[in-house]
Amino acid sequence: MKLSFRGGVHPPQNKNTAGKAIEKMPLPKKVYIPLSQHIGGVCVPLVKKGDTVDKGQIIGNVEGGLGCPVHASVSGVVESIEVKTSASGVKTGQIVIANDFEERLSPDIAPIGKSVDELTLDDVIEITKKAGIVGLGGATFPTYAKLSSGAGKIEYLIVNCAECEPYITVNHRLLLEQPERVLGGLEILLKVLGLEKGYIAIEDNKKDAIDKLEELNESKRIADICVMKTKYPQGDERQIIYALTGKELTSGHLPFEVGCMIINAETMAAVYDAVTTGMPLIERFVTVDGDCIRDPKNLSVRLGTPINELIDYCGGLVKEPHKIIFGGPMMGVAQWKMYAPTVKGTSAVIVFSKQQRKRQTEQPSCIHCGRCVGHCPMHLMPNYLVAFAKEGQLDKCRQFDILGCVECGCCSYDCPADVPIVQTIRVAKGKIMEQIRAEKAAAAMKEAEKKEAENKDNTEKTENTEEKGEK
Amino acid sequence: MNTDYTKNPLTVTAAPHIKNPEKTGTLMFDVIIALIPATVWGVYVFGWRALGVVLASVISAVAFEAIFQFFMNVPVTVRDGSAAVTGLLLALCLPVSVPIWIPIIGSFFAIIIVKQLFGGIGKNVVNPAIAARVFLFLAWPTQMSFSSVVGVDGVASATPLTALNKGMLPADGLRNTVIGNIDGCIGEVSAILLALGGLYLLIRRVIKWHIPVAYIGTVALLAFIFPQGDMETWRFVAYQVFGGGLMIGAIFMATDYVTSPVTNWGRLIYGVGCGVITIVIRYFGQYPEGVSFAIMIMNLLVWYLDMFTRPSKFGGVEKKS
DSSP, rough: OOOOSSOOOOOOOOOTTTTSEEOOOOOSOOOOOOEESSOOOEEOOOOOTEEEBBBTEEEOOOOSSOOOOOOOOSSSEEEEEEEEEOOTTEEEEEEEEEEEEOBBOOOOOOOOOGGGGGOOHHHHHHHHHTTTOOOOOTTBBHHHHHHHHHHOOOOOEEEOOOOOOSOHHHHHHHHHOOHHHHHHHHHHHHHHHHHEEEEEEEETTTTHHHHHHHHHHHOOOOOEEEEEOBTTTSSHOOOOOOOOOOOOOOOTTOGGGEEEEEEHHHHHHHHHHHHHOOOOOOOEEEEEEEBSSSSSSSEETTTTHHHHHHHHHTOBSSSSSSEEEEEETOOOOSSOOOTTTTTOOOOOEEEEEGGOOOOOOOOOOOOOOHHHHHHHTTTOHHHHHHHHHHHHHHHHHHTGGGOOOOOOOOHHTTOOOOHHHHHHHHHHHHHHHHHHHHHHHHHHHHHHHHHHHHHHHHHHHHHHHHHHOOO | OOOOOOTTOOOOOSOOOOSSSOOHHHHHHHHHHHHHHHHHHHHHHHHHHHHHHHHHHHHHHHHHHHHHHTTTOOOOGGGHHHHHHHEEEEEEEOOOOOOOOHHHHHHIIIIIIGGGGTTTTOOOSSOOHHHHHHHHHHOOHHHSSSSSOOSSOOOOOOOOHHHHTTOOOSSSSSSHHTOOSSSSSSSSHHHHHHHHHHHHHHHHTTTHHHHHHHHHHHHHHHHHHSSSSSSSSHHHHHHHHHSHHHHHHHIIIIOGGGGSSHHHHHHHHHHHHHHHHHHHHHSSSSSSHHHHHHHHHHTTTHHHEEEEEEOOOOOOOOOOO
């Protein structure tokens, strides 16, 4: 039996670009590097207008805390630092670099000069942090943080090649064209984490990639290739852990707590590059697809390239665009402008025309069919969560584990009544998080008052004793 | 075509950005398709009058919904087909001999009282068609009884269940019972065509197997354990399963989304509950048939079944690595 999980849906895969080799995009004239591209703190710019920057130079970094630096993806001159609303809808600074097409490499970039056997975990943590590597599957969690929190606790190192979102084929192409980078990255991490072998989790719709991996793995035997059933959201870390190890990771916990570390295939390749050549993350693979795109392609794109250039490179649009999505159609973020730059989390740019989706009524009514309950990979009851959320019964929502929702979208996808389930749940979750913060703050306040009162008592007591002593 | 980047307004919505094209209307339409063989058979057995009853019921159900929604100033949703399904189901569980105002009153009760007054589609507590049938049955027992029926063979006079209820061997052979060459309500007579419709719904993934299997299985099992009358056990079981409204009830009425549980375990318990109540009414009740009452009673328990069988959340049980 193939590895799988309970729930999930089967949206049409539309892997139209599976047979298209990754093409290198011509260098853009300008790149736009947002200062907030990943989970963690916002970067502070380290360059100013008019500075000359080299390719791979760190141009923004976080001041302590969780976060990664951002790099110049081309060599050139800083044209401006502007405040823009980023792809995720947050206002952040954005460094604009005019490309001088010299491709001058930053002098900081050099391989560490150690063989794989000499590497330590701290080396790799240092390198991945400096290289700005984050989860390239779309979650953009800094890889160094994953490595440092998981040190010594990891039993299963899993390469995520599931790619369960429709349309996206970059991992598939990566495994076909440059599998040695992925396996090389895996070898390095296995070494520094002190593990014998890793696990490659892949869906059974990528037959040729599986064959290729098996062929390469024959000699080295560094990984078990775990073929999973093609089903959305198999690529979710919880579902991968469950499929491979049978462990159920509760919401609010991280994979290392059950001894697992999951690294996306492209991230693995980026780790390999950073360790062997010192090259930071300045380029990534992007699938450009959707019914509006004349010639869907897989591209290798410098970070910061505006998406309209990607679309132009793919022959432009054949239909009027209605929606542009960064990432897959199930969890991707809809963009509100055509000029948004490619960022670290952009695994795909999908352009849909209006025909793609129609809402049937303005006031959708749940018909209680139970499909969402059957599909929910987190085993929640989305229909009741929506009902409670609509009535403002946040306590009930919490009681029904609304915070366990991973927003995979299976419920909304298959809802015959077209209820915006995920959207409603997300709004309710936001309100509940606020509630929790308020509760915590109130509790902290109480605690502080209590302590203050105790201190007062103590000082009074000491004063009393002192007085007594004087007497 | 406008492909100018600068001028084009883009739509921003929350994910997911793709959608299964199936709508409420698609599902309702599937139910209607699944009911067509049994309906056609009913018209064939009982004559054109049956078609008149069906049309009166369906048209009035749709009309009542449209009129009500129009005057309540809410969106008119008759196009989702749920009112048509209710009307059709109601007609199929009426005897062919009813005066034509009976299905119209029934539709009024089903659509206005049971469905719309509770908030429209998705909000009703009991199945509208079943509630209307029970209402008609209690309010106009004479008009709702089986009389003056002329079957194909011209001999049918009582349903197999009325015979069983009186402790008699049904006059109709088992073969006729399965095919539907017996007396009964317009749509409930042909067990085999109803099962065919059920198969269609299963293949189209409109319904799941849990409720029909649990319901029919429970009835069959109880009939097998406690046979009555002077006949072979298997024959008695077959009459219990095929002779009354069980097939249409288990496949089309009990599986109504709005009034059935959302979890698979809930559906199984619900089906078993329906089966037990049906048998209890058939064995000990005044009425020969208990399907409508059984489903109505279980409808009221759906919320509790959902809560009782709520799935434990993923990773709900903490596991040590």
